Amino acid sequence: MTKTPRIAVLGAGYTGLTIAHLLARRTAAEVTLVNDRAHFVERMRNHQIAAGREARRLPLRDLLRGTGVRLVVDRVTRLDAAARHVELAGGADPLGYDLLVYALGSHADLDAVPGAAEHAYAVAGVDQAERLRERLRTAGTVAVVGAGPTGLETAAELAETHPGHTVRLITAGTLGRELAEPGRDHLRRVLDRLGVQVWENTAVAKVDADGVLLEDGRHLAAGAVAWTAGFTVPDLAGQAGLAVDERGRMLVDATLRSRSHPEVYGIGDAAAARTRDGHVLRMGCGPGGLAGACAFHAITARMAGRDPRPLRVEADTLCIGLGAWDGVLQHTGLDGVPHGRPLTGRRVALIKKAVLRTTGRYNPRHPGISVLAARQG
Template identity: 85%
Template sequence: MTTTSPRIAVLGAGYTGLTIAHLLARRTAAQVTLVNDRDRFVERMRNHQVAAGHTVRHLPLRDLLRGSGVRLVVDRVTRLDTTDRRIDLAGGGEPLTYDLLVYALGSHADLDAVPGAAEHACAVAGVEQAERLRDRMGAAGTVAVVGAGPTGLETAAELAETHPGHTVRLITGGALGRELSERGRDHLRRALDRLGVQVWENATVAKVDANGVLLEGGRHLAADAVAWTAGFRVSGLAAQAGLAVDEHGRMLVDATLRSRSHPEVYGIGDAAAALTRDGHVLRMGCGPGGLAGACAFHAITARLAGRDPEPLRVEADALCIGLGARDGIFQPTGLDGTPRGRTLTGRPVALIKKAVLRTTGRYNLRHPGVSLLAARQR
């Protein structure tokens, strides 16, 4: 690898990929190329609002990258050749080559989890699917939301608040709010009851059809539309390229976000299983992804300068769940997901959530250096 002007390719222009591309281009002598399959940045954390019918502005990547020095390639990656360090593209143009690769392709909904989901359900993880659900909501009297993690909770609450005349059914395979403290669970039940959301706990979906969902045990719940938020999966490109991955296909990286099998590759965001120096694997999500991206930036710049990088340092996590425009739950957790600390609820959390969305989806993208403050380095 050249030491004066290395070629760095960043795959994926989500929150983490876009931010690290900015930083590497501005703060190193590297030639940075960002590859993404669309020409606009999508605020994934707002997709539940898109599904409910709210207007969410998608920002052109060229506007966000203007003046940064990043070269943007709008195309879909079809293959990685880690031997020749080459990236093949669907558009048929010349393959891209690199000295360092940052793999930030994120995750998408697992619509293959049960029969019929791919044909009849709308995922909220992708904006096109969220728009499809939005279009269905006009004629849907009843909508079933499958999955009661943070995305499912936010989707159910947003749909119920925006469409008070509709019936919203929330289906979860376990107990409602199991990742929350007792105070958080109590508040969640009151909030969903206030919004009129019907909750089905300990109910496993066996099949999705044109008329709703079939539960294990044989009961059928009617629905004109089904929102799928139960589980995520990652691209198979890393595994196909021979990179070390876990059982879910997430790239295995060390505490500096470098691939355990290919030292010229870094993995950040949902597509990588980031291991902290304390041995915990970060959960999928924007917050942990931002920490990993900042750590990867520090690691890359340190190694380019001939220094040993500091490992990822994360001591705690937190969930910030919006429950419509005026309610929410903020739950501090340990890295293992165990609730701890004081649970905040109500309108103050809704204001925090709005500030997070505004900062992450607008300010940080234009001023990426702010994200480095979140990564604690010695």
Template identity: 60%
Template sequence: MTPTPHIVVLGAGYTGLTAAKLLARRAPVTLVNDRDRFVERMRNHQLAAGQPVRGTPLRDLVAGTGIRLVVDRVTRIDPDRREVELASGAEPIGYDLLVYALGSTADLDAVPGAAEHAVAVADAERAVQLQDRMRAASTVAVVGGGLTGIEVATELAESHPDRTVRLVSAGRLGPALSERGQEHLYRTFDRFGIRLHEHAPVAKVGPDGLLLEQGERVDADVVVWTTGFRVPPLAREAGLAVGDNGRILVDGTMRSVSHPEVYAIGDAGAARDAEGREMRMGCGPGGLAGACAVRAITDRLAGRTPRQLAVAYDGQCISLGRKDGLFQYARGGSPVGPMLTGRVAAAVKEAVVRGAGGFSLRHPTVALLAGGRALA
């Protein structure tokens, strides 16, 4: 039996908080997060549209678990000393095992002017900023034709039917969906009156809208940036092996390929599916990776050989306002199997969000059992 280690978990999002609560049953855990509340990131598009979204105090969620909660921002990881340094200047926190779950943020540096003039919804604070700006806006342009952009555009259009909503995409809308799924999106956009600009990469963002690479201008009072995400630079700066996108390179048990005392889960870890492809950033893949890491740590501490992550399918679960949705499985980036739309899909998405942001956080064994199906 391996001696009980001190485990430090960085980040208290869906994946980090669940992992911390599960690991605390086996070893002392310190959880470090830069805010004192858990934020349901999957509801940020609702928050941006002016809908009430709960924020639960982290101390309530870790009460009775034995977890030591530190509300502070990590500024540096020292893998040689096995310590993390904090913005407050408090004593560095030492670790035997580190679970890196710091997530991702919007990449506002990809196009000139985006950082100065666009608003993102990757965090709650910016989503609230968008909510405030929508009060005085008559036209909003959402940049990005992926899942986040689709959800933001439809939520804003439904909540603000008197505003003009545009969606600008560098490619086709919902590229990972089947032809039938894309057709449902087009019908939904028509129903909401959303003006769609496909195959229209953005060259520059200004105070009054967008300049496209083809030279066309798209006027907007507010620009919402939903395309491209980046991870914090801490892992790269610490000397951990990372990919070109900054995600920590991990093996099939979510353990760093360069530092075996570090596990990376959620958006910050470059988990791979059963066919070796890097999995997308998102709550679903992140949750599977988190369950894999928890089981691997537990197995290794018990002297067992851990199982590997073996994800075959990825579920695309999209809300299209409050009364419509789309759910479809994909394998290897290609859609497979049946598709759900309408109120049924909306109910599925709401159940997923409620489960991830409520029941699973208070009863994390459920997430562990569900994630176990993705192991081999």
């Protein structure tokens, strides 16, 4: 009798939940999904939660009902790659696997500067976004550190939702450097309209209880500090002896399989996914979804005795919401260089709303759309 393969998926974010769904439905494997909380959280809405909205937590058991996926709500403490099992914080017996999908995502790098872990609020985490929302009930000034897509969305959302507050946006680089010139111009106009104070080419040296200390010695007062300047990943893969890069992201081939352990696949922010031409995909929901779809195709192809097709991504797109009814959408190369003239304004806001509805409401229940949207050719 042929043994039923055991697949363990670690992490129930956008990519982990999707691939667990699909593997359970379209293979004969026993699929176990491990997550440290019992609810699916829409991470792309955290800036809205920080600004005042309530988090919409969807019970994972409801989302997985009828799929055959076994859900384990616990925190992973250790991977034993030699024994092929996962150790959990709750004291249960180690979870064995024949194939592992590592989708533990990323979190804000609060160790980047002194004081950030003690005094800043990381918008990347829903719990801290909720804490920031509560803090803003009494804090009249908020400093947003980091002006990547998350930082821009956070600053704009806070300024629009709290017009009586002072919002300060601090970036170590040039504002909107990912955008073509028309996009940068539009971004500046929107932030100016919303009253956001911008500090460009300004690095933060320390966060304290009263604001931030800049590297040039100036101190910017703030009753709350929102931290969006950089992300880091769990160190479980590196500790287990899997090949990782200098940031701790799992090194995978063009089919998302670990370069050191072929029974392990890495998807989402926690893996450094390379396309056939050598570009590493950036962290983010969009690239993570493409990588997850490729990994699903690769796993099912190998289980069927076929050679999988490698990840093929030709370009990237940034869709940045700037409050409820504005935004900027920029096509870029995989190297981050902007291509062409961006879309701006209300059209982008509508596109962003559609993306959030799809990823937060439809995909968790109907993940097949992710595979159709990211077919590998």
